[in-house]
Amino acid sequence: MPIQLAGKAAERGNSPAGDHCPVDRAMQLIGSRSTMLLMREAYYGTTRFDAFAARVGMTEAVTAKRLRELVAAGLLERRPYQEPGQRTRHEYALTERGLDLMPALFALGQWGRKHLPHDGTPMLTHDACGAPVRVELRCTEGHRPRPEELVITS
Amino acid sequence: MPIQLAGKAAERGNSPAGDHCPVDRAMQLIGSRSTMLLMREAYYGTTRFDAFAARVGMTEAVTAKRLRELVAAGLLERRPYQEPGQRTRHEYALTERGLDLMPALFALGQWGRKHLPHDGTPMLTHDACGAPVRVELRCTEGHRPRPEELVITS
Numbered sequence: 466m467p468i469q470l471a472g473k474a475a476e477r478g479n480s481p482a483g484d485h486c487p488v489d490r491a492m493q494l495i496g497s498r499s500t501m502l503l504m505r506e507a508y509y510g511t512t513r514f515d516a517f518a519a520r521v522g523m524t525e526a527v528t529a530k531r532l533r534e535l536v537a538a539g540l541l542e543r544r545p546y547q548e549p550g551q552r553t554r555h556e557y558a559l560t561e562r563g564l565d566l567m568p569a570l571f572a573l574g575q576w577g578r579k580h581l582p583h584d585g586t587p588m589l590t591h592d593a594c595g596a597p598v599r600v601e602l603r604c605t606e607g608h609r610p611r612p613e614e615l616v617i618t619s
Numbered sequence: 620m621p622i623q624l625a626g627k628a629a630e631r632g633n634s635p636a637g638d639h640c641p642v643d644r645a646m647q648l649i650g651s652r653s654t655m656l657l658m659r660e661a662y663y664g665t666t667r668f669d670a671f672a673a674r675v676g677m678t679e680a681v682t683a684k685r686l687r688e689l690v691a692a693g694l695l696e697r698r699p700y701q702e703p704g705q706r707t708r709h710e711y712a713l714t715e716r717g718l719d720l721m722p723a724l725f726a727l728g729q730w731g732r733k734h735l736p737h738d739g740t741p742m743l744t745h746d747a748c749g750a751p752v753r754v755e756l757r758c759t760e761g762h763r764p765r766p767e768e769l770v771i772t773s
Contacts, residue, residue, distance in 0.1 A: 481676030487731030577641030
């Protein structure tokens with residue numbers, strides 16, 4: 466059932482992977498609940514501070530702190546906008562780096578939907594064909610490896 | 620660029636999604652760095668307490684607490700084992716619920732590999748064909764929807 470380890474990964478003994486592990490690096494930077502919920506809102510089209518705070522249900526202080534972190538980490542971009550007769554404000558737009566996190570967010574959601582069921586959980590579908598959308602592991606040859614067919618090499 | 624919202628999701632206004640959101644439910648239960656690193660080790664075949672603590676580089680107290688949480692959440696199972704002449708100890712085995720988190724973990728790793736590059740980052744490949752393995756969004760008809768082709772319906 467476990468994944469196969471090859472190369473240095475197989476000889477690691479009990480030493481911690483530390484910064485070699487990209488999961489660890491990602492979690493250190495963006496692995497908080499509030500970060501994930503703000504990214505969910507960004508994917509849903511939210512751009513303005515007040516809407517982010519309200520839709521994730523966080524205080525303005527926490528929202529401001531987390532949005533600053535997401536801008537610093539390059540997942541969102543802060544852009545000025547101005548409505549007639551109003552002062553200049555800022556909105557938050559997705560970057561490519563932010564969009565690239567989408568599979569991780571939906572994979573967490575897929576796990577939550579299956580293992581922590583709750584009434585009213587939204588569905589994710591493909592608009593062209595209406596079929597449900599899932600997150601899956603595929604190799605570039607198009608196969609879907611079982612866990613024991615995966616190899617980690619370092 | 621944003622995802623399409625349909626049904627109640629489109630009419631949500633500024634009310635928080637709360638427990639309707641499976642990403643939120645998942646992050647509340649398992650969304651910490653130490654949890655993800657312990658699950659990484661479980662996928663790599665680690666079963667024993669000392670090896671978990673050493674390989675994730677955490678204190679015994681934190682490791683014990685997090686393993687207890689993962690057992691309570693059903694991602695790992697605690698099983699007795701006994702070596703000749705030793706007292707009974709316990710090891711931690713992956714459950715189906717734990718295995719199901721694998722795409723989320725590798726999706727975070729995929730993001731970290733691309734956006735936070737670091738020497739010595741391990742590669743994930745398919746042993747049968749040697750091709751790199753990626754996490755991707757696919758509908759059950761086999762299409763790979765672009766973000767703007769995704770629909771969230773609640």
